[in-house]
Amino acid sequence: EAGVTQSPTHLIKTRGQQATLRCSPISGHTSVYWYQQALGLGLQFLLWYDEGEERNRGNFPPRFSGRQFPNYSSELNVNALELEDSALYLCASSLTVGSTDTQYFGPGTRLTVL
Amino acid sequence: GQNIDQPTEMTATEGAIVQINCTYQTSGFNGLFWYQQHAGEAPTFLSYNVLDGLEEKGRFSSFLSRSKGYSYLLLKELQMKDSASYLCAVRDGITGGGNKLTFGTGTQLKVEL
Numbered sequence: 626e627a628g629v630t631q632s633p634t635h636l637i638k639t640r641g642q643q644a645t646l647r648c649s650p651i652s653g654h655t656s657v658y659w660y661q662q663a664l665g666l667g668l669q670f671l672l673w674y675d676e677g678e679e680r681n682r683g684n685f686p687p688r689f690s691g692r693q694f695p696n697y698s699s700e701l702n703v704n705a706l707e708l709e710d711s712a713l714y715l716c717a718s719s720l721t722v723g724s725t726d727t728q729y730f731g732p733g734t735r736l737t738v739l
Numbered sequence: 740g741q742n743i744d745q746p747t748e749m750t751a752t753e754g755a756i757v758q759i760n761c762t763y764q765t766s767g768f769n770g771l772f773w774y775q776q777h778a779g780e781a782p783t784f785l786s787y788n789v790l791d792g793l794e795e796k797g798r799f800s801s802f803l804s805r806s807k808g809y810s811y812l813l814l815k816e817l818q819m820k821d822s823a824s825y826l827c828a829v830r831d832g833i834t835g836g837g838n839k840l841t842f843g844t845g846t847q848l849k850v851e852l
Binding site: 629656658660665666667668669670673681683715719726727728729730731732733 | 743772774780781782783784787826828838839840841842843844845
């Protein structure tokens with residue numbers, strides 16, 4: 626069974642540009658989560674999608690947004706990039722809302738903002 | 740909100756046992772997870788506790804005390820490949836929090852010969 630996949634592996638942008646990161650969950654998983662892992666910091670929760678709806682978002686500005694498609698894949702968009710947005714962006718998926726199911730992580734997208 | 744504390748670094752010897760502690764203060768609780776993360780890689784799931792007590796999984800065990808806001812991960816028969824960061828994460832139990840995880844900053848474990 627394929628795990629969570631993310632693309633691209635690496636992304637280099639300049640300040641002010643927009644970045645789009647993509648995630649495909651494990652087959653059968655309906656929930657997708659996005660986390661940011663900046664150097665030296667713990668994983669910070671960004672967004673949670675389930676059944677196409679945004680269910681919760683972390684303490685990040687509105688220029689971090691995303692969506693979930695009918696096939697449960699998801700996209701994270703970061704507008705007006707700033708230097709401090711440089712980080713590893715991790716996507717995770719789980720089976721159902723409200724269950725005890727574990728979140729399984731993808732390999733991440735390394736975003737570098739110059 | 741949630742506040743999670745774990746030691747920044749630990750060093751242990753191959754073949755030994757190491758215990759990594761995690762304490763948390765929460766406004767809601769619906770389970771505690773441990774993940775392993777090798778440098779440059781995704782976190783991989785190790786264990787889950789929602790009730791008090793010990794969960795054993797091969798060389799790895801995890802313990803939870805909800806009344807004390809405390810968990811530990813026990814690694815036995817350490818191997819060099821166990822050198823990694825170990826992340827403690829608490830699942831939010833409050834309405835709207837759903838399956839959101841709050842992570843500690845991780846404990847970097849170095850296994851030496």
